[in-house]
Amino acid sequence: MEFAGLVNYALFMAIFICIYxxxxxGLNIQWxxxxxxxxxxxxxxxxxxxxxxxxxxAPADGRIGGFDLHFVIGWIGAMLAxxxxxxxxxxxxxxxxxxxxxxATIGIAEIIRLVIKSEPVLTNGARGISGIPRPAGDMGYMxxxxxxxxxxxxxxxxxxxxxxxxxNAPWGRMMRAIRDDEDAxxxxxxxxxxxxxxxxxFGAALMGLGGAMxxxxxxxxxxxxxxxxxxxxxxxxxxxxxxxxxxxxxILGAAVVWIIWSVSEIATDRLPHEYAVQAKYLRLFLxxxxxxxxxxxxxxxxxxxxxxxxxxxTKSGADRH
Amino acid sequence: MSALLSMENLTGGYGEAxxxxxxxxxxxQDEIVVIVGPNGAGKSxxxxxxxxLLTIRGGKMLFDEDDITGWVPNRIxxxxxxxxxxxxxxxxxxSIHENLEMGGFLKTGDLSAAYDRVYTLxxxxxxxxxxxxxxxxxxxxxxxxxxxxLMLDPKLLLLDEPTAGLSPKYMEQIFQICRDVRDTGVAxxxxxxxxxxxxxxxxxxxxxxxxxxxxxxxxxxxxxxREVAEMFLGG
Amino acid sequence: xxxxxxxxxxVVPGIVLGSIYALGAVGITLIFAILRYAHLAHGDLxxxxxxxxxxxxxxxxxxxxxALPIAVLGTAAVAVGIDKVFYExxxxxxxIVTVMASLGIALMIRAVVQVVWGVDTxxxxxxxxxxxxxxxxxIRDREIYTLxxxxxxxxxxxxxxxxxxxxxxxxxxxxxxxxxxxxxxxNKKVVMLTWVIAGGLCAASxxxxxxxTELKAMMGWHMLLPMFAAAILGGxxxxxxxxxxxxxxxxxEELSVLVIPxxxxxxxxxxxxxxxxxxxxxxxxxxxxx
Numbered sequence: 001m002e003f004a005g006l007v008n009y010a011l012f013m014a015i016f017i018c019i020y021x022x023x024x025x026g027l028n029i030q031w032x033x034x035x036x037x038x039x040x041x042x043x044x045x046x047x048x049x050x051x052x053x054x055x056x057x058a059p060a061d062g063r064i065g066g067f068d069l070h071f072v073i074g075w076i077g078a079m080l081a082x083x084x085x086x087x088x089x090x091x092x093x094x095x096x097x098x099x100x101x102x103x104a105t106i107g108i109a110e111i112i113r114l115v116i117k118s119e120p121v122l123t124n125g126a127r128g129i130s131g132i133p134r135p136a137g138d139m140g141y142m143x144x145x146x147x148x149x150x151x152x153x154x155x156x157x158x159x160x161x162x163x164x165x166x167x168n169a170p171w172g173r174m175m176r177a178i179r180d181d182e183d184a185x186x187x188x189x190x191x192x193x194x195x196x197x198x199x200x201x202f203g204a205a206l207m208g209l210g211g212a213m214x215x216x217x218x219x220x221x222x223x224x225x226x227x228x229x230x231x232x233x234x235x236x237x238x239x240x241x242x243x244x245x246x247x248x249x250x251i252l253g254a255a256v257v258w259i260i261w262s263v264s265e266i267a268t269d270r271l272p273h274e275y276a277v278q279a280k281y282l283r284l285f286l287x288x289x290x291x292x293x294x295x296x297x298x299x300x301x302x303x304x305x306x307x308x309x310x311x312x313x314t315k316s317g318a319d320r321h
Numbered sequence: 322m323s324a325l326l327s328m329e330n331l332t333g334g335y336g337e338a339x340x341x342x343x344x345x346x347x348x349x350q351d352e353i354v355v356i357v358g359p360n361g362a363g364k365s366x367x368x369x370x371x372x373x374l375l376t377i378r379g380g381k382m383l384f385d386e387d388d389i390t391g392w393v394p395n396r397i398x399x400x401x402x403x404x405x406x407x408x409x410x411x412x413x414x415x416s417i418h419e420n421l422e423m424g425g426f427l428k429t430g431d432l433s434a435a436y437d438r439v440y441t442l443x444x445x446x447x448x449x450x451x452x453x454x455x456x457x458x459x460x461x462x463x464x465x466x467x468x469x470x471l472m473l474d475p476k477l478l479l480l481d482e483p484t485a486g487l488s489p490k491y492m493e494q495i496f497q498i499c500r501d502v503r504d505t506g507v508a509x510x511x512x513x514x515x516x517x518x519x520x521x522x523x524x525x526x527x528x529x530x531x532x533x534x535x536x537x538x539x540x541x542x543x544x545x546x547r548e549v550a551e552m553f554l555g556g
Numbered sequence: 557x558x559x560x561x562x563x564x565x566x567v568v569p570g571i572v573l574g575s576i577y578a579l580g581a582v583g584i585t586l587i588f589a590i591l592r593y594a595h596l597a598h599g600d601l602x603x604x605x606x607x608x609x610x611x612x613x614x615x616x617x618x619x620x621x622x623a624l625p626i627a628v629l630g631t632a633a634v635a636v637g638i639d640k641v642f643y644e645x646x647x648x649x650x651x652i653v654t655v656m657a658s659l660g661i662a663l664m665i666r667a668v669v670q671v672v673w674g675v676d677t678x679x680x681x682x683x684x685x686x687x688x689x690x691x692x693x694x695i696r697d698r699e700i701y702t703l704x705x706x707x708x709x710x711x712x713x714x715x716x717x718x719x720x721x722x723x724x725x726x727x728x729x730x731x732x733x734x735x736x737x738x739x740x741x742x743n744k745k746v747v748m749l750t751w752v753i754a755g756g757l758c759a760a761s762x763x764x765x766x767x768x769t770e771l772k773a774m775m776g777w778h779m780l781l782p783m784f785a786a787a788i789l790g791g792x793x794x795x796x797x798x799x800x801x802x803x804x805x806x807x808x809e810e811l812s813v814l815v816i817p818x819x820x821x822x823x824x825x826x827x828x829x830x831x832x833x834x835x836x837x838x839x840x841x842x843x844x845x846x
Contacts, residue, residue, distance in 0.1 A: 037652055039596070039659055092833050097846045098652045099594035100833060102659075103784045106596070107826035110781060118819035229777070233663055236656065278671045285667035291660035292642050295653060398740045406738070412731040415724070423728045426721070427740040469739065 004142070011145040013262060018152040019213050021254035024238045025159055025247060026206030032244035032305070033167060034199035035179040036094070037102040040109030041207055041235050042228035047085050047112060048078035048208025049215035049225075050122070053129040056216070060131075063124050071135050075212045082208025083201045085112070090200040094193050101200075109228055116223045128222025132215050152213055156251070159206060164247050175199060230284065234261060237291050243301030252302060261287070325350045325385055325508050326402075326477055331370055332379035339378060340366045342532045348477060353499055353509045355540070357516040358529035359552065364512040365407070367529060368479050371510070372404045373397050385476060399427060403470035407481040410466035413455030417446050417465055420454050424469030432472070439468040442501055460491035467498065471507070478502065480511035484518075496522045516553045520544050528552070560692045566810045572699045572768055574786075574806025575706035579761035580779060581786035581798035582710060583754030589730040589793030589844055590750050593651040597638070597662040598758060598783060603776030604665050605631035605759025606766040607673050613680050620680040621701070624763050628756040635755025636748055644747075662777065670773045677772045702764045709760060710799055713753065717795065722749060730793050730844075782809065782825035789832050791843025800840060804828070 023041060030036040038044075052074035057066030089108050093101040116123045123129065136147035166172055178185040178192050186192050215221040234257060242253020261283075268279035294301070324347040334340035340363045348354045356364045369375055371382065373394045381390040389397060394404075403424075412420050421439055425432045440447035443464045449457075454465050463483055470478055480499070484492040492515065499509055500522075513519035520526045520540040528536040528549055536549055543549050580602055587595045608630045612623035638661055646654045687694035717723040722745070728736040729746045737743060761783075762776055769775075786805045790797025805825050812824045837845045 035652065037655060089830075092830050096833065096837065099588075099655055099846060100788075102596065102652075102655055103594055103781070104826075104829065104833070107781050107829060110778075111823050111826055114819055114822060118817065229663065233659065236659070240656070277675070281667040281670040285664050285671070288660040288662075288664035288667065292657060292664075295657055295660075296642075296645050299649070299653070394738060395740050398738070404738055406735070409732055410735060412728050412735065414731045415727060419724055419727075422721070422724060423736070423739050423741065426725065469735075473740075 008142065008145065011142075011149055013258065015145070015149050015152055015217055016262075017255045017258050018149070018156045019210050019217070020235065020238060020258050021251040022152075022156055022159055022213070023207050023210040023235045024242065024250040024254045025156075025163055026203040026210065027235055027239050028203075028244060028247060028250040029163060029199050029206065030203035031239065032246070032250070033172065033175045033179065034196050034203075035098060036196060036200050036203075037098040038105045038200070038203065039102045039232060040105030040107070040112075040228075041232040042226060043105070043109030043112040044082040044085065044204045044207035045211035045214070045226065045231065046116060046221075046228075048082045048211030049221045050116065050129065050211075051081040051208070052078040052212035053132045053215050053221050054122070056133055057129060057131050060124070060129075063121050063129075066129075071133060071216055074216070075209055078208040078212035079205040080208075082211070083205040086201045086204035087197070090197045094196045094200065109232070113223070113228060123223070126223060128220055128225070129215075130220035132219050132221065134216050134219050137219070148217060152217075155209070155213065159209075160247055160251065167247070233287065233291075234258075237287060237294070239301075240291060240299075241294050241301055243303035243305060245305030246301070246303045249301050249303035249305075256302070257287075323350075324348065324383075325352075326371065326510070327383045328367075328371065328380070329383070330380035331367075331377060331382065333370060333375050333377035334366065335375050340375075340532050341370060343380070344370075344529070344532070344534055345380075346527050346534070346537070348508050348510050350476070350508055351503060351506065352525065353503050353511070353523045355519045355523035355526045356510070356512045356529055357514075357519060357526060357553075358535070361531075362529040363532040364529055365481055366532075368404075368481055368510060368512050371397075371402065371479060398473065398475075401474075401476040402479065403473055403475040403477075404479040405466045405470045405481060405483065407483075407485055411454040411462050411469070413453070415454060416451050417454055417457075417468075418450040420465050420469050421472050424472030428473060435472045435474065438474075438505070439471050442471070442498060442505070443468055459487055460494060463487065463491075463495055464498065467502070471502065475507060477508045477510065480509060482512055482514055484513065484515060492518065517544065564694050566814070567807060568693070568695055568699060570807030570810035571803060572702050572764075572806070573809060574803035575703050576761050576765045576768070576802075577779065577782045577786045577806050578706055578799040578802025579709065579757045579764070580783040581790070581802045582713065582795050583757045583761075584783050585787040585790065585792055585794060585798040585843070586726070586730075586750055587754055588787060588846065590726060591654075591747060592733075592846060593654045593658070594784070595754075596655060596658040596780065597665060598754075599776035599778070599780035600662040600665040600669075601631060601635060601755060601758040601776065602762030602765070602779060603669055603771075603773065604634060604762070605755075606762030606771050606775065607669050608759065609763045609766065610673070610678060610680060610771055620763075620767055623680075624705075624760065627759040627763055631759035631762075632752045632755035635751040635758070639747065639751045662780075666773055666777065673771075673773075675773055677770045679770050680767055698767050702768060705760060705764065706799070709757065710795065713757075714795060722746070726750060778822065781822070781829070782806070785825040785829040785832075788837070788843075789828055789839055791839025791841040792846065793843045794839065794841040797839055797841035797843055 027041060030038050054065040055067050055069050055077045056071050056074035058068050059066055089104050093104045134148060135151055137144055139147060174190060174195060178190060178195055182192060238253035238257045239250050241257060243249025264283050268276060268283060271279050326348040328344060328346045331344045332339050332342050344367055356367055358364050370377060373392050377390060381388055412423060421436060425435050446464055446468060483495050503509055520543050523540045526540050526543045536543060536546060580598060584595060584598050605627045609623040609627035612618055612626045613620055642657055642661060643654050646657055685696050687696045717727055725741045726746050726749060728741060765775055782805045786801035787798050789804060790801030805828055809821050809824045812821055
């Protein structure tokens with residue numbers, strides 16, 4: 001590969017890492033800080049992607065929209081829509097242990113997949129929505145990639161700063177108190193369900209934003225664009241490996257896992273065709289195995305959750321439930 | 322009279338804090354011994370220490386000529402000590418008979434002698450043996466819990482506040498059952514919140530405060546002790 | 557539409573599908589109640605069972621019904637193995653960690669199926685089976701076997717749980733784990749037994765889905781939601797509830813196409829699940845809520 005090709009590939013990877021890092025940050029709000037198990041990340045991602053696509057594409061026949069609005073409105077719309085989908089699910093499931101949320105989020109992701117496939121009026125069916133404007137997309141190829149990277153990086157940094165600030169604020173302290181000892185938090189008069197719902201919706205909104213950024217980067221979104229289970233799982237392993245409860249860990253995990261994932265794809269693509277399909281599934285097996293190994297041998301991840309002042313006394317007991 | 326159980330200068334607790342400090346007590350065969358004391362005195366902890374449920378950092382425990390310090394609960398059960406927790410001490414969704422069967426889980430061979438023994442002690446239970454334990458009243462549940470613990474023919478029965486939440490009538494009944502159990506040759510060590518009533522009925526008592534031995538003696542002596550009386554009138 | 561049409565095209569398939577869900581839901585409910593976590597790899601374990609049976613059919617040339625017990629034993633062994641290798645070490649950690657591990661196991665099992673058996677749909681036997689006519693109600697033999705097998709397997713399981721010492725030990729562990737341990741019940745054996753039963757039933761579930769439709773790598777994953785809906789609808793920990801729930805979910809899915817577009821058939825289970833969590837999380841037969 002020549003130099004320009006390498007740079008291009010690096011840019012491409014960097015953009016994807018930023019998008020996945022945003023998704024991992026969203027999951028970190030839900031899991032790392034509130035202990036909520038979302039197994040339907042791909043669903044919120046898809047809601048965001050399609051919402052922003054509908055808002056920002058040019059008007060088209062046979063489907064709602066597009067409304068030809070600025071991409072920023074599309075991205076805000078994506079966050080709102082994903083949060084809106086999360087709301088009833090959270091409302092119903094967050095009263096119970098997180099096992100129920102896991103099942104319900106698998107369900108909502110499945111329903112969203114069905115809707116995308118069967119409602120051409122919304123999503124243009126199997127053909128998907130194309131012609132999604134990419135911000136700074138009218139520049140030259142390389143310049144456009146660089147510009148988009150700057151945009152997603154800026155969004156990621158803003159999201160990181162905001163989330164990090166929230167975690168160190170009283171809100172974050174309360175979330176950790178709820179996660180580590182729900183009964184005690186309840187006894188102190190905290191509204192556990194409401195706080196969890198907040199975390200669940202904020203996390204989902206970030207996932208929706210990630211979906212929108214993905215769609216605008218690809219300039220199109222189709223039902224086949226992502227494999228729901230693989231996408232959801234990749235984001236989980238990013239967060240767990242990186243270090244749940246640690247925002248920098250989430251971002252690091254996104255980078256490490258995405259690089260491993262992409263490089264292994266290049267490797268398997270070079271195999272003869274008859275092995276290529278099997279190799280693809282072998283990669284899935286290995287990523288599943290990686291989660292098992294991390295859970296067993298390094299559950300705190302690469303960058304463990306920092307012990308904040310309020311936690312030092314309780315942290316040792318947190319894992320005993 | 323040689324001691325069946327003797328706890329010697331025991332120090333320990335859950336995790337890192339020592340709840341018990343230098344606690345000693347003995348239980349002889351055919352004896353009902355009660356531990357009383359104000360809230361947070363370490364009464365239940367002292368009892369759980371017998372059953373191997375906490376970290377012991379000093380002292381030792383002898384049972385029937387064996388040093389059982391640091392044994393796991395399973396082994397202690399097999400050695401002849403059975404424990405009835407204060408709450409959640411029955412299988413709610415199983416019948417009375419099944420509760421007893423689970424109590425005798427470790428016993429190989431025929432359980433019929435054990436059932437007979439328990440049903441003789443608790444005739445009420447025999448009539449209702451097919452009833453779900455969860456549908457019983459508080460007093461009856463306590464009987465099921467004790468019955469379950471007696472299935473393995475223990476030499477020592479540990480009861481954690483068996484009369485908590487029961488009416489005075491049931492309290493009297495539980496105490497009477499304890500005497501009956503003792504008369505079949507099983508020693509009993511129990512923790513009681515109702516100090517006066519418990520001291521009046523037990524053979525001997527220990528008063529614990531702040532994780533340490535404070536007083537010991539026969540029930541009557543302790544009741545007559547002014548300091549003990551003040552302790553309970555005050556708290 | 558007359559009554560026969562309703563029965564032939566909706567109720568009979570609904571009962572068959574319901575029986576398949578029930579077999580899986582029983583395992584889910586036992587694991588939920590005894591081990592106390594939601595096992596997300598349950599559907600994919602069923603897929604594995606279906607494909608083990610396929611391997612026996614194609615490799616040894618036996619009939620599918622001979623392959624069934626082989627699949628049951630094989631999958632039970634795999635389930636025990638997965639527990640020993642992956643879940644056992646997480647027992648002292650918060651239960652949700654095991655839920656997460658099971659999501660990874662789901663992916664791993666599916667990957668194994670895809671690598672070993674490929675991604676094309678397969679069947680146990682070729683050709684079209686015509687239904688027999690029973691007084692106007694048309695039923696295929698395999699549909700009768702499905703219902704029958706479910707009733708027999710669950711019946712035997714119920715006898716085991718209510719009559720045998722180890723069956724009662726399983727119930728005791730579900731009822732009050734601390735007291736079960738105080739009574740000297742061997743937790744490890746109960747856990748192993750639970751996996752043997754759940755794994756075996758999983759294989760039966762996947763097998764009957766395979767024999768009534770076809771085999772594909774995603775077949776089990778798509779059953780996961782209906783199976784959980786069935787377990788929660790019946791009441792967590794209730795074997796008979798899981799059967800009842802399975803049948804209701806199966807019939808509801810088939811009947812749903814009368815009122816909603818057939819693409820959304822799979823949404824019925826989700827609707828039932830959310831509805832139960834909203835109005836009666838203990839389920840129809842008053843199960844546990846974790």
